Amino acid sequence: MEKNYLLTPGPTPLPPAVCAAQAQPIIHHRTPQFQAILKEVTEGLKYVFKTKNDVFILTSSGTGAMEAAVANLLSPGDTAITVEGGKFGERWTEICKSYGINTKVIKVEWGKAVEPKEIEKLLQQDPAVKAVFVTACETSTGVSNDMKAIGEIVKATNAVLVVDAISALASLDLQTDNWSLDVVVSGSQKGLMLPPGLAFISVSEKAYKLVEVAESPRYYFDLRLAKKAWEKIDTPFTPAITTIIALKAALDIIKQEGLENIFSRHKKMAQATRKAMLALGLELFAPEASSDAVTAVKVPEGIDGEKLVKTMRDTYGVTIAGGQAELKGKIFRIAHMGYINEFDIILCISCLEKVLHQMGYKFELGKGLQAAEEVFLK
Amino acid sequence: MEKNYLLTPGPTPLPPAVCAAQAQPIIHHRTPQFQAILKEVTEGLKYVFKTKNDVFILTSSGTGAMEAAVANLLSPGDTAITVEGGKFGERWTEICKSYGINTKVIKVEWGKAVEPKEIEKLLQQDPAVKAVFVTACETSTGVSNDMKAIGEIVKATNAVLVVDAISALASLDLQTDNWSLDVVVSGSQKGLMLPPGLAFISVSEKAYKLVEVAESPRYYFDLRLAKKAWEKIDTPFTPAITTIIALKAALDIIKQEGLENIFSRHKKMAQATRKAMLALGLELFAPEASSDAVTAVKVPEGIDGEKLVKTMRDTYGVTIAGGQAELKGKIFRIAHMGYINEFDIILCISCLEKVLHQMGYKFELGKGLQAAEEVFLK
Numbered sequence: 001m002e003k004n005y006l007l008t009p010g011p012t013p014l015p016p017a018v019c020a021a022q023a024q025p026i027i028h029h030r031t032p033q034f035q036a037i038l039k040e041v042t043e044g045l046k047y048v049f050k051t052k053n054d055v056f057i058l059t060s061s062g063t064g065a066m067e068a069a070v071a072n073l074l075s076p077g078d079t080a081i082t083v084e085g086g087k088f089g090e091r092w093t094e095i096c097k098s099y100g101i102n103t104k105v106i107k108v109e110w111g112k113a114v115e116p117k118e119i120e121k122l123l124q125q126d127p128a129v130k131a132v133f134v135t136a137c138e139t140s141t142g143v144s145n146d147m148k149a150i151g152e153i154v155k156a157t158n159a160v161l162v163v164d165a166i167s168a169l170a171s172l173d174l175q176t177d178n179w180s181l182d183v184v185v186s187g188s189q190k191g192l193m194l195p196p197g198l199a200f201i202s203v204s205e206k207a208y209k210l211v212e213v214a215e216s217p218r219y220y221f222d223l224r225l226a227k228k229a230w231e232k233i234d235t236p237f238t239p240a241i242t243t244i245i246a247l248k249a250a251l252d253i254i255k256q257e258g259l260e261n262i263f264s265r266h267k268k269m270a271q272a273t274r275k276a277m278l279a280l281g282l283e284l285f286a287p288e289a290s291s292d293a294v295t296a297v298k299v300p301e302g303i304d305g306e307k308l309v310k311t312m313r314d315t316y317g318v319t320i321a322g323g324q325a326e327l328k329g330k331i332f333r334i335a336h337m338g339y340i341n342e343f344d345i346i347l348c349i350s351c352l353e354k355v356l357h358q359m360g361y362k363f364e365l366g367k368g369l370q371a372a373e374e375v376f377l378k
Numbered sequence: 379m380e381k382n383y384l385l386t387p388g389p390t391p392l393p394p395a396v397c398a399a400q401a402q403p404i405i406h407h408r409t410p411q412f413q414a415i416l417k418e419v420t421e422g423l424k425y426v427f428k429t430k431n432d433v434f435i436l437t438s439s440g441t442g443a444m445e446a447a448v449a450n451l452l453s454p455g456d457t458a459i460t461v462e463g464g465k466f467g468e469r470w471t472e473i474c475k476s477y478g479i480n481t482k483v484i485k486v487e488w489g490k491a492v493e494p495k496e497i498e499k500l501l502q503q504d505p506a507v508k509a510v511f512v513t514a515c516e517t518s519t520g521v522s523n524d525m526k527a528i529g530e531i532v533k534a535t536n537a538v539l540v541v542d543a544i545s546a547l548a549s550l551d552l553q554t555d556n557w558s559l560d561v562v563v564s565g566s567q568k569g570l571m572l573p574p575g576l577a578f579i580s581v582s583e584k585a586y587k588l589v590e591v592a593e594s595p596r597y598y599f600d601l602r603l604a605k606k607a608w609e610k611i612d613t614p615f616t617p618a619i620t621t622i623i624a625l626k627a628a629l630d631i632i633k634q635e636g637l638e639n640i641f642s643r644h645k646k647m648a649q650a651t652r653k654a655m656l657a658l659g660l661e662l663f664a665p666e667a668s669s670d671a672v673t674a675v676k677v678p679e680g681i682d683g684e685k686l687v688k689t690m691r692d693t694y695g696v697t698i699a700g701g702q703a704e705l706k707g708k709i710f711r712i713a714h715m716g717y718i719n720e721f722d723i724i725l726c727i728s729c730l731e732k733v734l735h736q737m738g739y740k741f742e743l744g745k746g747l748q749a750a751e752e753v754f755l756k
Binding site for chain 1: 382384386388389391392397398400401402403404405406407409410437438439440441442444445449454472473476477478565567573574575594595596597598599600615616617618619620621691692697699
């Protein structure tokens, strides 16, 4: 009997109501019926973003929205700061360089959060900096950055703050307006419990001033076209209709649980996961800055990390993520966001214990489960 | 009782097997299970494109693939020819201009096909032209261009031919390799019977030489990244997993019917639709170059075109398309491609007759249906 469980930090599992929404016959996008949905989900996204800013829906993966941010805010030769503490931080640098941006990179040791003061120092040194690109939750390392502190720093300057919240949105508390996050980008396949294929971007007044003058070439991701289309409750190009209808179903679930309850659930699952890992004698990859969306764990000495992840998936149907890029084989990552609950975490720990045991790793069987249960009972 | 019928030229209706595929639990994209699907659908796309060239899947609407073509082939200051015979031809010009391309525009009267000799003349005048951008089926006017003749002309020059086959692919015969179509772009929500959200792009050897040297900024749509990822049967960014799995279901249906049978079915439906319109005393918008994917019909004098389309949709559940841009209210368009069969055409004509009659248009009731039936019985 095959039964599969998904505990990867994107895609995350889909609620049955989302699956059902996707099976519906398609409707045309330029109809009052679809416009009503587009309006409703845009309002719903504003609730999740905690913003009154415009939020646009793009048909792309989250990286498309990252590129939209760079292309719409900057012109070739402009200066920007990027924070690199993992694969997705590096992506900001790569995109900026593709667009001929003069990029000042803050390198952060993988597994650590950026020191907000580093950003402040660099901004003071160079008042020409137009944008600061940060990753709220660095999915590749399981690290959360202090977006509130960074928001305060950037707010006091002429630069705009651009936040990759692809795995942070609806996973961790992220207060777009209160924390002065000028541009926030996200994707559908993480906290929003949808298949990949939609991206989102919010734009503050301060950021709009750059959008109006930026000279980078852009068309499909041109936010001026998105803003103009939105005046008629429309998108400039045919959107991923089905996924937007599924987004309505997902937002209904999110509103019903309530954002703060969702964050508490994620936090508790994160704590349980971390305690379980420690109880098994494993080491966290980011002990000081662990995100409540995903936990990265070091593969213990003598264990083949890639084989561990493959066996859990191919033999037992439990899919977690391995390490990416330079962390390949060195860490594994367990997601605890979106449509994942405490019993998913329990079964995942059980599967991990089983495979670690079979691979010869020494520990007391059941200790991880016990530690997790203790957290969940609190 | 509400029962809805979709006869718009994108999105087109979804087969039940496609809807069912979309309702499945999601799987992770970096798994052997998904890689097998990605490989299979890429092979299936090559069958539909009639090509041995690489075909890449992008997560975007078709316009994303159009921008990918411009950004990957050209550098700022390069010269290109665009053919404008409708809204989508104009899009090629708009994208080229966004990228700083020196654009030579061939203006074609809306409703007419481009004269291939016009392209030949312009290419002879300016040997610096690097690319020619043409729309195979101009969805906004229902016109098909002679891609075979244009292919022969461009093949003999240094320029590459780039074809918008968004509504043409799997709708009309399009022979990428035989006709020397260097770059062909398409989308999911037309002949391929999927929801919008995926785009496709094929690249010839001749075109690859431009991709390697093009200096336009690009990242999300960078075909060098797509090509590199494909070496490991992967995509550079998280793809629209669910739609790709649904693509497998759609390709299975296409392979079962067979491309040539699909084209014959579309052709017969197109003929029936055209004969029906003439029998009702209506005028075709593109009588000399009517596409077999979509028929555009002039709204008769004294009839409110927008109200006609709205009444069919909102009162009777039959959705056809109105005119776009300068043709708003002046034409309506009936799609006959993808998961649409002769009885869909029959019910659409019936609904059109009903509403035209109610709106006071004078004609003999049933004449349109009769003309269509005569074609279908041949």
